[in-house]
Amino acid sequence: MVHALEEILHLLNPEGCLIDIHPIRKAPLIQIHRGDDLLLAESDPGYDYDEGLRHADDALDEVVRRASFLIEGKSEFEVVTYASSVAEMRDYWAQYGAFDDEPKDEAVTARQDEIYARADDLMRSNEGAEITYHERARITRLKPQAWR
Amino acid sequence: MTIRVDPENNEPNALFAVADFNGRRVLEIGCGDGRLTWRYAEKAAHVMAIDPFEGSIARAKENTPEDLKSRVEFRYVSFDDFAAASKASTFDIAILSWSLC
Numbered sequence: 652m653v654h655a656l657e658e659i660l661h662l663l664n665p666e667g668c669l670i671d672i673h674p675i676r677k678a679p680l681i682q683i684h685r686g687d688d689l690l691l692a693e694s695d696p697g698y699d700y701d702e703g704l705r706h707a708d709d710a711l712d713e714v715v716r717r718a719s720f721l722i723e724g725k726s727e728f729e730v731v732t733y734a735s736s737v738a739e740m741r742d743y744w745a746q747y748g749a750f751d752d753e754p755k756d757e758a759v760t761a762r763q764d765e766i767y768a769r770a771d772d773l774m775r776s777n778e779g780a781e782i783t784y785h786e787r788a789r790i791t792r793l794k795p796q797a798w799r
Numbered sequence: 800m801t802i803r804v805d806p807e808n809n810e811p812n813a814l815f816a817v818a819d820f821n822g823r824r825v826l827e828i829g830c831g832d833g834r835l836t837w838r839y840a841e842k843a844a845h846v847m848a849i850d851p852f853e854g855s856i857a858r859a860k861e862n863t864p865e866d867l868k869s870r871v872e873f874r875y876v877s878f879d880d881f882a883a884a885s886k887a888s889t890f891d892i893a894i895l896s897w898s899l900c
Binding site for chain 1: 801802803804805806807809810812813814816817818824826828835878879882885887888889890891892893894895896897898899
């Protein structure tokens with residue numbers, strides 16, 4: 652990752668900037684709402700990329716330590732995905748999961764199935780309910796320092 | 800209803816709070832299906848959006864709004880291959896779009 656960041660340094664105009672957006676190290680939330688009522692809120696047990704995110708944080712720290720980049724600002728924001736059914740939400744995330752070569756842990760898959768089954772029951776028994784998926788991300792602006 | 804992602808525009812608002820895209824040459828690394836690209840592309844002079852997943856790039860190309868086709872280029876390529884073939888100082892803004900992990 653550090654190598655990639657230093658390659659970006661090479662591609663950037665010295666007056667330019669690098670913007671990194673990646674999730675924070677906290678499992679996304681699956682929620683069911685009906686109007687203002689929160690009917691379900693569970694962490695996604697499929698969150699299994701903590702190590703990758705730690706490496707990403709470490710890589711940013713390393714290029715700053717090397718004085719390749721200077722952090723000019725950072726903040727956090729939330730991305731919420733809305734679906735009208737549990738199946739629709741699962742299909743959507745399955746598209747992204749298809750890119751993941753890592754085999755899924757059976758216990759994790761079973762826990763996910765259990766949460767989504769509960770979510771499905773709530774959706775069916777509460778007309779007008781909506782399922783949402785909440786991810787928090789950090790955005791960091793970095794200024795090139797040592798152009799090579 | 801179909802899937803709606805970030806209808807509150809939290810992500811583009813966070814992006815616009817840290818950079819001015821007007822007239823800039825932008826490289827987006829890990830553009831996926833172009834979900835974020837469409838949000839800022841109309842401001843930029845040119846966008847090079849790359850992703851190592853062919854299916855994502857195919858969807859991005861297919862869904863490119865007509866008015867953005869002249870300024871957005873989607874490429875199915877790994878970052879390493881792209882960087883090796885690119886000239887120095889080509890871009891004003893580089894975005895790592897959920898891809899540094």
